[in-house]
Amino acid sequence: MVISKEVVRISEADNVGVVTTPKGLEKGVEVLEGVVTTQFIGMGHKVALKTFEKGDAVIRYGHTISHARDLIPAGAWVNERNTTLPEPPSLNTLQYTPVKQTSVEPLNGYTFMGYRNPDGSVGTKNVLGISTSVQCVAGTTNYIVDKIQKELLSRYPNVDGVVAINHSYGCGVAINAPAAIVPIRTLKNLAQNPNFGGEVMIVGLGCEKLRPESLLSGDRGEAQDSILFLQDERFQGFGGMVEGIMEMAAAHLEKLNARKREPCPVSDLVVGLQCGGSDAFSGITGNPAAGFASDLIIRAGGTVLFSEVTEVRDAIQQLVSRAANKDVAEALKREMKWYDDYLSAGMVDRSSNTSPGNKAGGLSNIVEKALGSVAKSGKSPIMDVVPPGNKVRKKGLNFVATPASDFVCGTLQLAAGMNVHVFITGRGTPYGLREVPVIKVSSNSTLAARWDDLIDLDAGPIAFGEKTIEEVGWELFHLILDVASGSKKVASDKLGLYNDLVLFNPGPLT
């Protein structure tokens, strides 16, 4: 990384710099020898470090992110209006030419305090999950969660909370459509998230298409104790249903309350990485620091998930070359292809990603966003590709092929088995999950200062050379262990700020 006065570059080859000064740069400021700003350029935005002729490649992260639409003088603002979007890398001609993996030293001696489950997975929170087989019961489960919080939870001090896994699936949907496999396996795997400790209960209606039994894993013979239908004839009215559910909940709370934390190796961690509300700093500070922490977790034997197909699509060549073997490379291409087709069926393409806020934050297009997004995957080899809704199978770095939509991605990472979530944000998203602790990392210090009760770790100082990527990466690594152990509470848990989950039922989303 090259930091010179008020601009930063990731690679020596970059011919644009990113403005780091919070107030932006006025016209007439020399940012590099002989390069003087020709106009005001805001924080996070790009300044031309050379004169671009029409068609010249704009290079950031050492890669072409766009081409000049016309002449751009040195010192001018480079943005989505004076540049053009390159074609996406072709998947058909993409070859698997693996990068040489440098051998890394295992990282020993780190543990955390987790709840070990009968299936071998390890929880980081202790939560009663009430899943549902159909949208028709959502009103009732909301009612119940409220009642459990008010009347039952205080009796079970070791239980962190209760959550209804409500969704808009289960009936009134084409359950025989080929794409139905995604929401169905998502719901099934969500119920198995390690933080529910195998004690999920399912509330069904009775007449729905999606059968509640299909949401419990094969070895849970005790379905009788865990599935309840509102239409069951034994319930007299709503009062009867509520009583029935409260009774079942109490039995599960009793078991959850007996869970105890014990020392667990880092190999029991499944850390999900995601960025939301990104800005131009995300790829300079927050994401590379998360990438460094990711490599540490992996060196210590743990599992890391990264996702967001449209946000890595343009960096596919980098990803494929990091695949652990040819099968993984093919799986990566397959998931990209699936998503290309899915978007195309909705008559859009990957350029639908990047929001007005991304652009306001200095991210001109999806290529620039992708190169910054991939930084959070660190340098480890990609061991496996997990289709959306499936559970992770391998230790090490996994690509979980999800939409970039934050709430859909988070839901699918939960289904994959995530037990700690790291969420990197630049513009700011007040994100929180009841199911797992979410560590919010800010990409710039302005946000961290303003959202002092929402941000858990500030990666902003990296942009000014005040901290290194390695330093913040280690901070994040230690924070992950502390949060997984329950010894540190994340901001959203302190506030009680929690999002609803959102199922991916394919139909265009970016």
Next chain:
Amino acid sequence: MVISKEVVRISEADNVGVVTTPKGLEKGVEVLEGVVTTQFIGMGHKVALKTFEKGDAVIRYGHTISHARDLIPAGAWVNERNTTLPEPPSLNTLQYTPVKQTSVEPLNGYTFMGYRNPDGSVGTKNVLGISTSVQCVAGTTNYIVDKIQKELLSRYPNVDGVVAINHSYGCGVAINAPAAIVPIRTLKNLAQNPNFGGEVMIVGLGCEKLRPESLLSGDRGEAQDSILFLQDERFQGFGGMVEGIMEMAAAHLEKLNARKREPCPVSDLVVGLQCGGSDAFSGITGNPAAGFASDLIIRAGGTVLFSEVTEVRDAIQQLVSRAANKDVAEALKREMKWYDDYLSAGMVDRSSNTSPGNKAGGLSNIVEKALGSVAKSGKSPIMDVVPPGNKVRKKGLNFVATPASDFVCGTLQLAAGMNVHVFITGRGTPYGLREVPVIKVSSNSTLAARWDDLIDLDAGPIAFGEKTIEEVGWELFHLILDVASGSKKVASDKLGLYNDLVLFNPGPLT
């Protein structure tokens, strides 16, 4: 309607009867002269009133609902396994041959007590709506709703409640896709539901694709007082945001609290009809009674909405012949065609509708379900067709082209401007909306007896000749007026049982 011993037929032409006895019919019971049951047949299920040769038409509601797959002896159980599904009526060859409308007498002298709004619409509840431009704020609006309920509402005794219009749209979605028009106009029109009294506020994040300004109608210049961004630099942390939203909410609650009920003509009612968890009685009792009440509302000058494309698709000939003019007929065909294509893009068809519960309740296929479903539209001419997410434009009977999924249909009827909801159920769905009162009508008395705290009106006695369709229709008409006036509370409001709304973002749903 023909009621003979333990079975009921809607039309003399019917060659199957529906068992009305709650315990079902044992083998050896004579149901009609010379027709003796050859096996046990459950309540709501069909008994053959003649011997069917292979290919013979099975007739119910005077229409062919299926064909015998093989020989079916008189007295046998007719179900989805021994019959086949007919082809759907072709839309291309469908001609507009209007039925002669018998002139109906206007119904005068009925009013209700409603909240008249500046835009001329009339509310039946007084609710603070907090809409959202993006899923990223849902955690925060949930938090706020809870806080307003605990800390503010008691100061505004005329306000019935507060609701967050959370959804999974707004960012991370292909907002430039052709189909995006549906969720966007739905959100905009939801905010204008008469029960919000023009006082909706919008919580946005700041960097999202969907702009909050686009959710307020053109004449609401006071957007400054009604739109708030969490990323606004004036908010110091989550605490600051919460304070800002609470302040804005108090200002709107103040105005809502000043609303007063006044006598309004029935022409200000917009009654949305829907059925969910239907059984074979739905088309005999609840739906025809709702249809009768619908005709009364329309005679009194009001507006009635019916919906659920896949549940009327097979009755399209009937609907087209009831269209008020050729344009309406064409619009009906256009919406059916759009849905055929939409399902086909997801590689399914209309047979994806009918749930296991429908079948267990005696509804063998979508044709039988459609004929029963259409009964709730009464006999009035169809004045207009409303595409999903749009607002109703005409008085009288409107077809609002929505998916059959209960929560999506309800959401779209709210966007169309519904101020009272009638929900007819046979199997039982504990449905409730915070936005408008929901009258739950049971199609059978078994359900009404069991769900005594959930069902508002029992249409079951019609099946035994204990009440007529007309009697129950009038009861429902009066109940609608009482509920709209706030003088009677519906079951879901007494219980505080409320569903979340579900947006229709096209991608297969039936």
